[in-house]
Amino acid sequence: MSPAKVAVVTGGNSGIGLTLAERLLTAHQNLQLCLACRNQSRAEAAKRSLELSHPGAKISIVILDTSNVNSVFQAAAKIKEKYDKIDYLFMNAGIMPVSRVHWKKVFTSILSRDCAHALSTGEGLLQHVDETTSDGLKKVFATNLFGHFILVRELEDCLGGDTTTQIIWTSSKSASDKYFHVEDMQHVIGTEPYSSSKYGTDVLSVAINERLNKKGVYSHTVSPGLVMSGMTYGILSDWFWTLIIPFLLLMRLIVSTLSINTYNGSEPLVWLSKQKAESLDPRSKYCCHVTFWGIPYVQPAKMDISDEDVNQLYNQLEDLYLTFKEKTKQHK
Numbered sequence: 001m002s003p004a005k006v007a008v009v010t011g012g013n014s015g016i017g018l019t020l021a022e023r024l025l026t027a028h029q030n031l032q033l034c035l036a037c038r039n040q041s042r043a044e045a046a047k048r049s050l051e052l053s054h055p056g057a058k059i060s061i062v063i064l065d066t067s068n069v070n071s072v073f074q075a076a077a078k079i080k081e082k083y084d085k086i087d088y089l090f091m092n093a094g095i096m097p098v099s100r101v102h103w104k105k106v107f108t109s110i111l112s113r114d115c116a117h118a119l120s121t122g123e124g125l126l127q128h129v130d131e132t133t134s135d136g137l138k139k140v141f142a143t144n145l146f147g148h149f150i151l152v153r154e155l156e157d158c159l160g161g162d163t164t165t166q167i168i169w170t171s172s173k174s175a176s177d178k179y180f181h182v183e184d185m186q187h188v189i190g191t192e193p194y195s196s197s198k199y200g201t202d203v204l205s206v207a208i209n210e211r212l213n214k215k216g217v218y219s220h221t222v223s224p225g226l227v228m229s230g231m232t233y234g235i236l237s238d239w240f241w242t243l244i245i246p247f248l249l250l251m252r253l254i255v256s257t258l259s260i261n262t263y264n265g266s267e268p269l270v271w272l273s274k275q276k277a278e279s280l281d282p283r284s285k286y287c288c289h290v291t292f293w294g295i296p297y298v299q300p301a302k303m304d305i306s307d308e309d310v311n312q313l314y315n316q317l318e319d320l321y322l323t324f325k326e327k328t329k330q331h332k
């Protein structure tokens with residue numbers, strides 16, 4: 001039997017994260033799985049469903065709210081108590097709060113040459129909203145990016161060393177440098193916090209790879225394509241999505257990133273976990289594409305990320321992390 005490996009999945013209780021958890025148990029023999037989730041009962045329900053499909057699977061739950069700095073410190077401590085070494089760290093938890101759909105823009109885009117771009121990135125089709133957390137941070141930034149940064153920093157002792165660790169980030173096709181400004185990494189000023197947080201994720205993945213690669217840590221970023229999940233059901237009701245699925249399936253003729261289901265969307269995440277990490281390109285995003293017949297495949301897309309952004313973002317996140325670390329020490 002192959003030696004036990006440990007995989008931690010943030011947001012592993014639903015959507016892409018839950019399907020990923022299920023697929024990892026199938027793809028890797030003898031896997032120890034840690035579901036890092038913000039809600040105990042939802043996490044337990046996910047654990048029960050995984051135990052049903054994989055009797056005897058070793059699954060633990062750690063409560064982690066990536067939008068809350070203290071919760072991340074506590075979750076990291078719990079993970080370190082449970083495991084000496086992490087083989088796969090899936091940074092998957094994420095939010096995209098939306099207040100309305102720009103319907104006029106949806107219809108004009110679908111009828112224009114921009115159709116493929118609109119359906120694969122959602123650019124300009126949604127009105128995004130953000131709020132401030134109890135830590136005084138922008139919520140989308142804290143949830144999607146900073147919470148995960150703290151997790152990596154706090155877990156560093158369990159990453160790499162004698163064997164390799166893969167850090168795999170669920171990014172998005174929505175990530176765009178148009179909406180990311182390193183000097184405003186929290187996106188306090190703009191109106192595209194989701195796109196900004198996902199571009200920041202891509203930049204951070206490169207930064208972490210550069211810093212930790214010497215100790216056997218490999219960081220890569222993934223785009224799952226458009227997937228029906230809690231995220232999309234939060235924008236429009238499930239009956240609406242059910243009605244337009246035939247249209248979206250037809251649109252696969254011109255847009256190959258319409259993954260639609262979580263199985264397809266999790267394909268690049270599972271695929272990366274099966275590759276030799278050394279053979280992968282940390283500056284490519286591994287994107288899910290689907291054939292017209294619904295067969296998923298993975299295609300790397302080179303990311304155009306400046307070294308200046310890589311270094312500056314990492315240093316700013318590190319400063320913010322150290323500020324919170326100092327505060328928590330004082331409170332102890």
Ligand SMILES: NC(=O)C1=CN([C@@H]2O[C@H](COP(=O)(O)OP(=O)(O)OC[C@H]3O[C@@H](n4cnc5c(N)ncnc54)[C@H](OP(=O)(O)O)[C@@H]3O)[C@@H](O)[C@H]2O)C=CC1
Pocket residue numbers: 010011012013014015016017036037038039042064065066067068092093094095096143170171172173223224225226227228229230231232
């Ligand atoms: N759906 C899509 O089309 C796409 C999704 N993605 C990305 O995929 C990832 C997974 O999203 P998806 O499965 O689609 O959506 P879901 O809403 O179904 O899943 C999101 C998961 O993240 C968890 N989560 C949200 N906020 C927090 C938090 N503060 N702390 C801990 N966990 C949290 C949720 O927990 P809970 O159940 O408690 O809410 C849930 O388990 C996200 O990063 C998203 O940005 C990327 C491209 C496209």
Ligand SMILES: CC(C)CCC[C@@H](C)[C@H]1CC[C@H]2C3=C(CC[C@]12C)[C@@]1(C)CCC(=O)[C@@H](C)[C@@H]1CC3
Pocket residue numbers: 096101106118119120121122125126171172173174225226231232235236244
């Ligand atoms: C008739 C139409 C197809 C109706 C749906 C219009 C929009 C609500 C969707 C069209 C493209 C979608 C999309 C996303 C959300 C919903 C749409 C804007 C995402 C932004 C979801 C999160 C991601 O990370 C992106 C990759 C998605 C891109 C496409």
